[in-house]
Amino acid sequence: MVITYLEAIRAAQAAALRDDKRVFIYGQDVGVFGGAFKATKNLAQEFPGRVIDSPISEDAMIGMAVGAAVSGMRPILEVQFADFSTLALNQIVNQAATHYWRTGVPCPITVRLPSGGTSGSGPFHSQSMEALYAHYPGLVVMAPATVQDAYEMLLAAVAIDDPVIYCEHKYLYYHLKADDLFTEPPVPVGKARIARAGRDLSIVTYSAMVHEALAVADELAKEKIEIEVVDLRTVKPLDTDSIVASVSRTGRLLCVGEAFPWGGVTAEVVARVASEGFNLLDAPPMRLNAKDTPVPYHPNLWAAHRPTARSIADAARRLLRM
Amino acid sequence: MAPVDAVIAIEKVSVKAFRLMLLARMLDDKFASLYRMGKIHGGVFLGRGQEALSVASGLSLRPGDLFAPLIRDTAGRLAFGEDLVDAVRTYLGSGLGPMRGRDGNVHRGEPRKGVYAMISHLGAMISVINGGLMAHRFTGKTGSVGLASMGDGATSTGAFHEGLNQAAVERLPLVLVVANNCYAYSTPNDRQFACKTLLARAAGYGVEGVEFDGTDLEESLDKVNGAVQRARAGGGPQLVIANLLRLCGHGEHDDASYVDADLKSSAVGRDCLKVAEDQLRQEGLLTPETLTQWREEAARDIENVVAQVQREPGPDPYQEDWSALATKSLVETQWPS
Ligand SMILES: Cc1ncc(C[n+]2csc(CCOP(=O)(O)OP(=O)(O)O)c2C)c(N)n1
Numbered sequence: 157m158v159i160t161y162l163e164a165i166r167a168a169q170a171a172a173l174r175d176d177k178r179v180f181i182y183g184q185d186v187g188v189f190g191g192a193f194k195a196t197k198n199l200a201q202e203f204p205g206r207v208i209d210s211p212i213s214e215d216a217m218i219g220m221a222v223g224a225a226v227s228g229m230r231p232i233l234e235v236q237f238a239d240f241s242t243l244a245l246n247q248i249v250n251q252a253a254t255h256y257w258r259t260g261v262p263c264p265i266t267v268r269l270p271s272g273g274t275s276g277s278g279p280f281h282s283q284s285m286e287a288l289y290a291h292y293p294g295l296v297v298m299a300p301a302t303v304q305d306a307y308e309m310l311l312a313a314v315a316i317d318d319p320v321i322y323c324e325h326k327y328l329y330y331h332l333k334a335d336d337l338f339t340e341p342p343v344p345v346g347k348a349r350i351a352r353a354g355r356d357l358s359i360v361t362y363s364a365m366v367h368e369a370l371a372v373a374d375e376l377a378k379e380k381i382e383i384e385v386v387d388l389r390t391v392k393p394l395d396t397d398s399i400v401a402s403v404s405r406t407g408r409l410l411c412v413g414e415a416f417p418w419g420g421v422t423a424e425v426v427a428r429v430a431s432e433g434f435n436l437l438d439a440p441p442m443r444l445n446a447k448d449t450p451v452p453y454h455p456n457l458w459a460a461h462r463p464t465a466r467s468i469a470d471a472a473r474r475l476l477r478m
Numbered sequence: 479m480a481p482v483d484a485v486i487a488i489e490k491v492s493v494k495a496f497r498l499m500l501l502a503r504m505l506d507d508k509f510a511s512l513y514r515m516g517k518i519h520g521g522v523f524l525g526r527g528q529e530a531l532s533v534a535s536g537l538s539l540r541p542g543d544l545f546a547p548l549i550r551d552t553a554g555r556l557a558f559g560e561d562l563v564d565a566v567r568t569y570l571g572s573g574l575g576p577m578r579g580r581d582g583n584v585h586r587g588e589p590r591k592g593v594y595a596m597i598s599h600l601g602a603m604i605s606v607i608n609g610g611l612m613a614h615r616f617t618g619k620t621g622s623v624g625l626a627s628m629g630d631g632a633t634s635t636g637a638f639h640e641g642l643n644q645a646a647v648e649r650l651p652l653v654l655v656v657a658n659n660c661y662a663y664s665t666p667n668d669r670q671f672a673c674k675t676l677l678a679r680a681a682g683y684g685v686e687g688v689e690f691d692g693t694d695l696e697e698s699l700d701k702v703n704g705a706v707q708r709a710r711a712g713g714g715p716q717l718v719i720a721n722l723l724r725l726c727g728h729g730e731h732d733d734a735s736y737v738d739a740d741l742k743s744s745a746v747g748r749d750c751l752k753v754a755e756d757q758l759r760q761e762g763l764l765t766p767e768t769l770t771q772w773r774e775e776a777a778r779d780i781e782n783v784v785a786q787v788q789r790e791p792g793p794d795p796y797q798e799d800w801s802a803l804a805t806k807s808l809v810e811t812q813w814p815s
């Protein structure tokens with residue numbers, strides 16, 4: 157059996173609908189049509205009345221989910237593209253994220269954000285929004301990088317009593333395949349995973365960039381350089397212990413993200429390692445992100461805008477020379 | 479029996495409504511005076527002039543319904559069963575109130591009792607009510623309605639549009655009650671919308687609408703209740719437009735000097751409490767003696783509750799757990815403090 161990252165997301169939703177009467181799915185075109193990416197294919201047919209097309213109203217979509225969640229439901233929201241979640245920012249950060257803290261009543265919603273760049277998608281269908289949501293108290297932010305995590309973390313997201321922003325990478329939808337849903341022992345939510353062990357340099361990353369980092373590790377292994385790849389899995393909470401432990405083994409940190417460079421996940425990782433593991437570092441911690449422009453449309457520009465195996469390898473070599 | 483329960487137990491609706499309006503007015507006045515004495519942190523927002531409409535909203539609902547009150551809904555909250563002490567606790571920042579000092583003043587609610595805790599962002603509660611109603615639909619809870627309060631200014635938000643349209647598409651039993659008090663803070667209606675009346679919007683959303691004089695208690699009880707009944711009976715969302723005037727500043731920090739004098743002396747500028755009093759007198763339901771007695775009772779209840787709450791402890795920053803997540807295992811513990 158071969159299963160893609162996208163199929164894992166669909167399968168997780170099917171399992172959630174099957175096992176938990178409180179679950180429903182709400183989003184644009186998610187019903188009979190099966191979603192813009194087919195992540196809800198056939199679910200409306202299999203679970204009549206529980207997979208519901210919404211109007212193009214991102215604010216009201218999340219608001220509706222909040223109301224349903226605080227009244228006992230477990231909604232899964234599909235925002236058609238992560239980029240459009242800016243229209244729901246208010247409901248996510250002010251309504252959902254504050255609800256438990258203000259009232260003591262949990263707000264268990266799962267917001268699926270098809271994220272990240274794919275060739276030709278341009279400024280408004282390519283964004284990585286995880287840092288924005290991680291900034292706000294009261295949200296859990298996930299960014300699964302593997303087929304198994306796509307499945308298990310989505311089910312975990314539905315089960316968690318808090319609002320979860322689930323950033324699924326569109327590039328991985330079809331490109332990432334596994335022989336089975338379950339190939340590795342499960343890792344608890346909130347814990348990072350050592351995607352590859354090494355002792356010369358730690359690349360700490362998440363989502364699609366994990367695979368670029370793994371490619372770099374393969375390449376540098378030919379030069380007898382051992383790269384450790386840490387897959388964060390959730391960016392909030394951030395598993396500082398695992399990051400610092402990895403840096404203690406390698407002495408070098410390269411943190412890679414596909415999002416814009418100002419602030420964000422990579423800055424947070426570097427800040428934490430600098431303050432909690434400064435003495436472990438043999439070289440300055442390094443970050444590699446997308447460029448500080450909107451995400452470009454043309455493949456030539458797009459490929460140069462975000463980190464790739466090549467630019468990551470260059471950065472790793474530079475860091476190893478320091 | 480708690481004071482509000484005693485009032486709620488009154489059978490004649492207009493009498494009950496009037497006593498709740500009176501209690502709300504006097505409670506609001508108390509908040510205003512506590513504010514002037516510097517005893518309240520942050521702002522104070524009153525419902526003066528809007529009690530008839532607000533009480534009509536609260537009284538039209540029954541247990542199991544959902545209510546998203548807004549800043550001028552002291553009367554409606556009490557009518558829907560809010561405990562006087564919780565209103566006072568939230569204003570005075572008692573650690574024992576439903577918001578535990580984490581949020582204050584009008585930002586209070588008890589979702590498990592059907593009262594959603596408003597966020598400040600105008601228009602944002604409509605879709606939340608829709609979600610609660612969807613939950614009722616999913617769980618087979620029939621016959622309930624959700625009522626969201628709104629100002630004229632909030633009708634200009636995207637959230638208002640999205641929320642009402644969403645309710646219309648799902649044909650939810652949403653009652654959207656707009657208190658058109660002629661101003662949004664200092665902004666008059668003619669800078670807020672260009673349609674002749676907000677009622678015209680109902681047709682655009684494919685929902686039923688009703689407009690009336692919100693200074694009139696009988697009219698408010700009748701029209702809001704009618705809308706609630708239609709929603710309850712499956713008639714879909716109802717847009718309710720009540721015309722009135724805010725008889726106070728936007729908040730107690732505001733002297734409202736911008737309010738048009740002609741409006742104040744026009745029909746919308748009538749004080750709904752006075753109008754209701756006159757109505758009850760004419761119907762022989764109220765004598766000067768009973769009014770004095772009700773006032774005294776309300777004043778005593780309010781004084782007692784305020785005195786009690788003033789003795790209650792504020793929230794303790796050392797006892798506060800400082801975590802915004804329900805899932806304690808996912809709380810970040812890395813922050814130096
Ligand atoms: C989205 C949003 N923008 C601005 C504000 C600031 N604000 C608070 S109340 C208010 C006026 C509201 O007017 P209206 O909706 O007519 O209600 P009223 O105060 O008259 O009852 C404004 C501008 C806010 N709370 N939310």
Ligand SMILES: [Mg+2]
Pocket residue numbers: 629630631657658659660661662663
């Ligand atoms: Mg107004």
